[in-house]
Amino acid sequence: MSHARYYHAGCPVCVEAERSLLPLLDTGKVDVEVVHLGQQPERVAEAEQAGVQSVPALVVDGQVLHLNFGATLAALK
Amino acid sequence: MSHARYYHAGCPVCVEAERSLLPLLDTGKVDVEVVHLGQQPERVAEAEQAGVQSVPALVVDGQVLHLNFGATLAALK
Numbered sequence: 630m631s632h633a634r635y636y637h638a639g640c641p642v643c644v645e646a647e648r649s650l651l652p653l654l655d656t657g658k659v660d661v662e663v664v665h666l667g668q669q670p671e672r673v674a675e676a677e678q679a680g681v682q683s684v685p686a687l688v689v690d691g692q693v694l695h696l697n698f699g700a701t702l703a704a705l706k
Numbered sequence: 707m708s709h710a711r712y713y714h715a716g717c718p719v720c721v722e723a724e725r726s727l728l729p730l731l732d733t734g735k736v737d738v739e740v741v742h743l744g745q746q747p748e749r750v751a752e753a754e755q756a757g758v759q760s761v762p763a764l765v766v767d768g769q770v771l772h773l774n775f776g777a778t779l780a781a782l783k
Contacts, residue, residue, distance in 0.1 A: 631730060649769045653708060655732035692726045697772050 631659040634688045636676045638667040643685040646696045650687070659689070708736040710766045713753045715744040720762040723773045727764070736766070 635651060637643035651661055666673055666684060676686070680693040687694045712728060714720035728738055743750055743761060753763070757770040764771045 633730070645769060646771050649766045649771055650764070653710070653732055653736045653766065654730050655734075657732075659730045687727070689726045689730065692722060694723050694726055695774050697774055 631690050633659050633661045633690075634679070635661055635663045635685065636666055636681050636688065637663070637685040639665055640684070642697065646685045650696070708767050710736050710738045710764055711756070712738055712740045712762065712764050713743055713749075713758050714740070714762040716742055717761070719774065723762045727773070 633654070635647060637647060647663070651663070654661060664672055664676070666676060676684075676688075679688045679691070681688065681695075682693075683695050683697055685696045687696060710731070712724060714724060724740070728740075731738060741749055741753070743753060753761075753765075756765045756768070758765065758772075759770075760772050760774055762773045764773060
């Protein structure tokens with residue numbers, strides 16, 4: 630069983646990512662805890678220790694996936 | 707059934723995201739196609755049309771999730 634934490638802050642990108650991604654996870658393989666850092670600022674330190682640098686982020690078994698915009702696709706052309 | 711495309715370019719972040727996330731998806735709810743844009747540059751235009759701005763990205767039923775580093779968590783403090 631994998632353990633995942635979805636850290637977010639209620640922003641539109643966060644909500645979109647949550648609605649798109651979390652329902653597709655296999656609840657037989659992973660349990661997901663949703664943490665709203667805007668409502669639970671005391672858990673920001675915990676998120677930082679896990680390696681979270683931005684939200685939304687999904688931490689799966691200690692690995693951090695930042696869900697967001699990064700580098701441009703133009704670099705691949 | 708949802709349809710997802712995982713666009714990546716073979717970079718370390720791409721591989722990490724693929725290994726962490728894709729195995730947790732419920733294959734009864736979503737089918738995932740993996741597209742390596744470094745090996746299939748002719749599909750960059752398709753990715754752009756879908757709204758992909760960076761890789762790795764997961765497009766789920768037309769919604770784009772960019773998996774990457776974005777804004778800083780410091781803004782939440």
